[in-house]
Amino acid sequence: xxxxxxxxxxxxxxxxxxxxxxxxxxxxxxxxxxxxxxxxxxxxxxxxxxxxxxxxxxxxxxxxxxxxxxxxxxxxxxxxxxxxxxxxxxxxxxxxxxxxxxxxxxxxxxxxxxxxxxxxxxxxxxxxxxxxxxxxxxxxxxxxxxxxxxxxxxxxxxxxxxxxxxxxxxxxxxxxxxxxxxxxxxxxxxxxxxxxxxxxxxxxxxxxxxxxxxxxxxxxxxxxxxxxxxxxxxxxxxxxxxxxxxxxxxxxxxxxxxxxxxxxxxxxxxxxxxxxxxxxxxxxxxxxxxxxx
Amino acid sequence: xxxxxxxxxxxxxxxxxxxxxxxxxxxxxxxxxxxxxxxxxxxxxxxxxxxxxxxxxxxxxxxxxxxxxxxxxxxxxxxxxxxxxxxxxxxxxxxxxxxxxxxxxxxxxxxxxxxxxxxxxxxxxxxxxxxxxxxxxxxxxxxxxxxxxxxxxxxxxxxxxxxxxxxxxxxxxxxxxxxxxxxxxxxxxxxxxxxxxxxxxxxxxxxxxxxxxxxxxxxxxxxxxxxxxxxxxxxxxxxxxxxxxxxxxxxxxxxxxxxxxxxxxxxxxxxxxxxxxxxxxxxxxxxxxxxxxxxxxxxxxxxxxxxxxxxxxxxxxxxxxxxxxxxxxxxxxxxxxxxxxxxxxxxxxxxxxxxxxxxxxxxxxxxxxxxxxxxxxxxxxxxxxxxxxxxxxxxxxxxxxxxxxxxxxxxxxxxxxxxxxxxxxxxxxxxxxxxxxxxxxxxx
Numbered sequence: 042x043x044x045x046x047x048x049x050x051x052x053x054x055x056x057x058x059x060x061x062x063x064x065x066x067x068x069x070x071x072x073x074x075x076x077x078x079x080x081x082x083x084x085x086x087x088x089x090x091x092x093x094x095x096x097x098x099x100x101x102x103x104x105x106x107x108x109x110x111x112x113x114x115x116x117x118x119x120x121x122x123x124x125x126x127x128x129x130x131x132x133x134x135x136x137x138x139x140x141x142x143x144x145x146x147x148x149x150x151x152x153x154x155x156x157x158x159x160x161x162x163x164x165x166x167x168x169x170x171x172x173x174x175x176x177x178x179x180x181x182x183x184x185x186x187x188x189x190x191x192x193x194x195x196x197x198x199x200x201x202x203x204x205x206x207x208x209x210x211x212x213x214x215x216x217x218x219x220x221x222x223x224x225x226x227x228x229x230x231x232x233x234x235x236x237x238x239x240x241x242x243x244x245x246x247x248x249x250x251x252x253x254x255x256x257x258x259x260x261x262x263x264x265x266x267x268x269x270x271x272x273x274x275x276x277x278x279x280x281x282x283x284x285x286x287x288x289x290x291x292x293x294x295x296x297x298x299x300x301x302x303x304x305x306x307x308x309x310x311x312x313x314x315x316x317x318x319x320x321x322x323x324x325x326x327x328x329x330x331x332x333x334x
Numbered sequence: 335x336x337x338x339x340x341x342x343x344x345x346x347x348x349x350x351x352x353x354x355x356x357x358x359x360x361x362x363x364x365x366x367x368x369x370x371x372x373x374x375x376x377x378x379x380x381x382x383x384x385x386x387x388x389x390x391x392x393x394x395x396x397x398x399x400x401x402x403x404x405x406x407x408x409x410x411x412x413x414x415x416x417x418x419x420x421x422x423x424x425x426x427x428x429x430x431x432x433x434x435x436x437x438x439x440x441x442x443x444x445x446x447x448x449x450x451x452x453x454x455x456x457x458x459x460x461x462x463x464x465x466x467x468x469x470x471x472x473x474x475x476x477x478x479x480x481x482x483x484x485x486x487x488x489x490x491x492x493x494x495x496x497x498x499x500x501x502x503x504x505x506x507x508x509x510x511x512x513x514x515x516x517x518x519x520x521x522x523x524x525x526x527x528x529x530x531x532x533x534x535x536x537x538x539x540x541x542x543x544x545x546x547x548x549x550x551x552x553x554x555x556x557x558x559x560x561x562x563x564x565x566x567x568x569x570x571x572x573x574x575x576x577x578x579x580x581x582x583x584x585x586x587x588x589x590x591x592x593x594x595x596x597x598x599x600x601x602x603x604x605x606x607x608x609x610x611x612x613x614x615x616x617x618x619x620x621x622x623x624x625x626x627x628x629x630x631x632x633x634x635x636x637x638x639x640x641x642x643x644x645x646x647x648x649x650x651x652x653x654x655x656x657x658x659x660x661x662x663x664x665x666x667x668x669x670x671x672x673x674x675x676x677x678x679x680x681x682x683x684x685x686x687x688x689x690x691x692x693x694x695x696x697x698x699x700x701x702x703x704x705x706x707x708x709x710x711x712x713x714x715x716x717x718x719x720x721x722x723x724x725x726x727x728x729x730x731x732x733x734x735x736x737x738x739x740x741x742x743x744x745x746x747x748x749x750x751x752x753x754x755x756x757x758x759x760x761x762x763x764x765x766x767x768x769x770x771x772x773x774x775x776x777x778x
Contacts, residue, residue, distance in 0.1 A: 084453020085427040105745065105775070163600060170601035171593075172610070192595040193540030193756070278595075279542030283749030298424050299741045301452040 072314070078307035085303050096308035106309060108284050109292040112199065113268060116288065117320075119203045120210070120267040125260055128211045132218030133248070147219070150212030161209065162276035166192070169201050169277075195285035198278050202286050205273050214259050221255030222248070257328030264324050268317045289313045369434075370666045378670040379411045383426070384441035385419040386657065388692030389491065393439075396678040396687055408670045419443035419657075423450065426662075430459045436662050438671040442488055444479050444656040444736070445544065451482050451738035460487040461663040466672060470680055473698045475728060478564070479736040480658035488658025489679045492619065492694040495727045496552050496652035499620065500613040502637045502716065504533070517581065517642045521590050528589030535613040537602065538582050538755055541595035543748025548654060549597065550751060552615060553578045555732040556652040557644045562737040570743070571769040577646060579761035583754050593755065603628040615641060617654045618724065622693045626714050634716045638723050640730075651727035653734055682706075695724060702728045739776050746771035 079096055081089035100106050135146055153161070168175040169191035180187030191201045225248065233243045249256075271290040274280055280287035280295070287295075293313065297306035382393055390412075397410035415437065417425070423446050429435035436459065442450060450456035463486045467474060480488035505512055508527055514520045524535040539545035554560065559574030585591035592611055594601050605611035606629045616624060625636055640650040659679065661671045678684040685701055688694040689710075701707055702725040711717045737743070750764035750771070759767075 084455055086431050086453060086455050086458055103775070104771075166596065167600040167604070170595070170604070173601055173604040173608075190540070190593075193593060193752075195752075279544070281542035281546070281748065282540055282595075282752045283543065283546075284745070285749075295745075298420055299446075299449065301427070301449045301455070 075307045075310055075314075078304050079311045080308075081304040082302075083304045084301045089304060092304065096305050097312070100305070100308050100312065105284055105287065106289075106292055109287045109289045112274075112285070112287055113270065113289045115199060116203065116206065116270050117264055117267045120206060120263045121260055123203075124207050124211055125214060125256070125263055127207065128214035128259070129218050129252070129256070131211065132215045132222055133244070135215065135219055136222040147216070150215050152212070153209045154213040158272050158276050161205070165201075165205055165277055192278055193282055195282055198282055198285045202274050202277055205277055206267070206270070209273070210263075214263065217255055217259050218252065221252045225251045253328070257324075260328060261321060261324040265317055265321050268320060269313070289316075372668065373408075373666050373670050375407045377409045377411070378667055379413050380439060380667060380671050380674060381415070381437040382412050382439050383415045383417070383422045383437040384657075385417065385422060385443060386441065386692075387416060388694070389441055389657070389659075390414040390416060392688050392691040392694070393674065393678060395691055396684060397674060399683075399687070400674065400677055408673060410670070410674060419446050422446075426459065427455055430455070436665070438665060438667040439659060439661050439675060441491065441657045441659050442480075444658065445740070447480060447488070447658060447736060448738050448740045450487070450660075451736070456482045456487050456660075459662055461661040461668060461672065463487060463489060463661070463672075466676055467680065470698060473700050475697050475699055475731075476653070476656065476734075479656060479734055480660075481736065488660040489675060490697045491657045491659055491679070491688070492655075493697055493728060493731075494617040494619065494653050494656045495695060495724055495731055496556070496615055496617045496641065496654050497638045497723055497727055498613060498615055498641050499625065499636055499638055500535075501609070501632070501635050503635050504609060504612040508533075512637070512639065514642050516645045518645050520642050521581065521585055521588070524585070524590030525588035532589075533610055533612050534589060534592035534605075536585065536591045536615055537594050537597050537605075537611065538586055538591050539595065539597045540593045540752060540755060543744050545595070545597055546748045546751055546755075547744050549615075550579060550582065550747075551734075552652045552654045553582065555649075555734060556641055557646070557648040558732070560732070560735060561740065561743055562735045564735055566735070566737055568743070568769065568772060570747070570772070571765055574646075574648075575765050576762045577644070579751065579754050579764060581644075583757060583761055586755050587757060598624060606632070615652070618695050619655065619693065621712070621714060633714050636715055637718055638715060638720070640723055640727050649730045649732050651731040653731060695728075699728065739772075742775050743768075743772050746775055 078089060080091060080093055082092045082095075083089035131150060134140075135143055135150075140146075167173065171177060171188065171190045171193065174191065176191065177187035177189055180189070189197055191197050229247045229251070230243055233247050238246060269290050270288045271294065274286040274288050275291055275294070278286045280291050289309065290313070293306045293309045296302045296309060380393075380397065382390070384390060384393075394412045394414070397412045400406045401409045415422075419442070422440060423442060426436055426440055427449075450460065467477070467486060467489070471477075474490075475493050476490040477486050480486060480490065500512065502512070504510075508531065510523055510527065514523065520535060527533055527535065538549050551561065554575055557574045557578050559569070559572050559578065561568065561570055563569050582591060586593050592605060594605065596602065602611070602624075606625070614620070614624075621636075621638075625632065641652065643650060659675055661668060661675055665671075678688065679697065682698075682701060682704065685696045685698060686706055689696065689707070696702060696704075696707060702721060708719070708721045708725070710720050712720050747768040750759060750767040753759040754761045754764035
């Protein structure tokens with residue numbers, strides 16, 4: 042082949058090769074190494090000892106891991122069933138015609154996302170305190186009763202983490218919905234009104250269908266993100282009380298960096314990767330993300 | 335030259351990619367800045383990793399003094415890296431695996447030390463300090479938390495003696511004797527006090543597993559129990575453990591002890607500020623890091639005393655926390671770092687400097703009788719002579735035996751213990767359950 046023609050053939054590959062090299066270096070290689078480590082017993086130094094599927098066998102019999110999976114599933118369900126609809130409703134409110142101070146509200150809802158997690162943890166630890174906390178004080182003020190041990194009682198600790206997730210991420214997701222709402226033609230609402238549709242019906246028959254691509258994107262992102270939740274339980278409860286708020290990502294962190302069981306942690310990481318991957322694929326298929334109508 | 339097919343191109347790209355990946359790995363295996371001739375004198379820069387600014391101050395000052403000394407072999411510069419205690423060990427292990435970039439000296443927090451006991455990490459990276467401490471071995475207070483297979487790999491930086499802090503003004507106001515003899519008597523007084531004023535004389539933690547178990551361990555050691563014995567056998571399932579947990583659970587139920595998610599966090603500070611918490615069992619460092627930091631306005635109102643005994647026996651003091659300083663072995667600066675550690679931690683001058691710079695209690699028994707320490711008065715504690723309390727405490731404090739699986743035990747114990755503290759489970763059941771869970775988890 043003449044050299045000019047050969048160069049032309051190679052040129053596209055040369056242009057795209059940096060991406061694939063970096064992709065291989067920073068994604069495929071770590072995944073491969075993680076997969077290999079999951080089949081070994083390794084403390085981080087020296088030669089990993091091949092143990093086959095032992096780590097996986099032990100993992101599925103480990104009560105702590107199963108507890109972490111259950112907690113994570115609860116967090117995911119809460120995020121999808123509560124946080125996403127809450128974000129949509131707030132966006133709907135912010136999109137109302139004639140709303141004054143819209144930018145102020147947007148800023149207010151977005152602030153939790155940019156606040157340092159450390160500050161959030163400090164403030165919320167105090168909010169949730171049984172004796173001096175804001176929440177119990179409010180409950181006492183309004184209802185004359187407020188002795189909830191938010192962070193010390195296992196079931197309330199889960200609720201506390203979920204409320205923090207709600208507070209932290211709802212505003213962020215609202216921005217996506219608001220952008221989607223802005224793109225819905227006004228004519229559709231006008232046509233619906235002419236047909237006699239009220240606000241609820243317009244919302245159900247115009248807003249929701251038109252927002253489907255945004256909702257799908259948000260739902261999938263939230264599912265995958267929450268399945269890897271680490272910061273909120275780590276900072277608020279450190280997985281406690283006991284293991285009541287332990288998430289899978291925290292479990293992996295704990296095994297790797299407090300017990301130095303890197304092979305075992307890698308096995309948990311592989312399991313989490315597989316679960317998140319299939320959740321993502323299933324959600325994509327269910328919501329039709331990326332598909333033309 | 336033949337045509338380049340897509341397959342050929344991908345193969346070649348793969349080779350280039352593989353080369354790129356292999357280069358840093360091979361370079362790491364080949365060694366780097368950590369290799370070279372040993373520095374035996376002259377200028378030396380010690381890479382020093384710690385989680386606590388107090389240690390940076392201490393070692394920097396100590397290095398300066400040694401450099402200025404007329405017969406000093408080394409002219410030290412301390413390059414300090416400060417980070418979270420867990421992160422420091424993670425980074426040390428990663429750098430150890432890479433073969434370069436490890437520190438010359440590192441402070442390893444006692445609760446993190448089990449990590450270096452795992453997989454031979456400590457033995458591979460850290461210098462065995464047995465020969466260094468041989469001349470003063472019998473004078474050292476704590477070596478067991480930083481020993482692996484009988485060899486010492488880090489020097490304790492602070493004896494971390496647990497004593498009872500109490501508000502002298504509140505005790506007087508409520509007619510509480512300052513010299514109550516036993517925990518059982520104090521618990522009765524505390525229950526009456528709580529009923530009358532809502533105040534408490536101590537805390538238990540209900541948050542994460544480490545916090546929950548720390549308060550328990552402190553009292554368990556005092557009572558004469560422990561988690562592991564010297565040979566590494568689990569000894570948790572003991573009458574002492576059940577007794578201590580029962581004592582704590584009853585204390586929470588009566589209000590004598592205040593349940594808080596975090597014994598060092600904002601709610602604890604609020605309890606101190608509101609005079610709701612007027613006593614606490616805490617180590618010596620709580621004075622500076624707990625009280626002086628959070629309630630400076632209560633200066634002069636707090637005092638310390640040795641712990642009331644348990645009626646069933648035990649000690650008058652306990653331990654909680656600690657940081658062991660280790661030297662990385664087979665590095666050019668190993669000798670210089672060892673000398674710095676020795677002069678800072680194994681001499682009276684070094685121990686006095688540590689106490690003055692960071693409030694760290696001596697780790698040599700003999701210094702608890704030394705006039706320079708005995709005369710120390712603490713302004714925050716109303717001018718109290720500290721060693722009137724710490725000297726007898728040092729003579730009757732328990733031994734804590736470290737174990738590579740300590741974190742597994744903490745995970746196993748946290749949940750059942752919390753249930754016992756909340757009155758949902760009998761203490762004996764909780765201890766039994768925790769022991770069974772540990773035995774099942776330790777193989778993981």
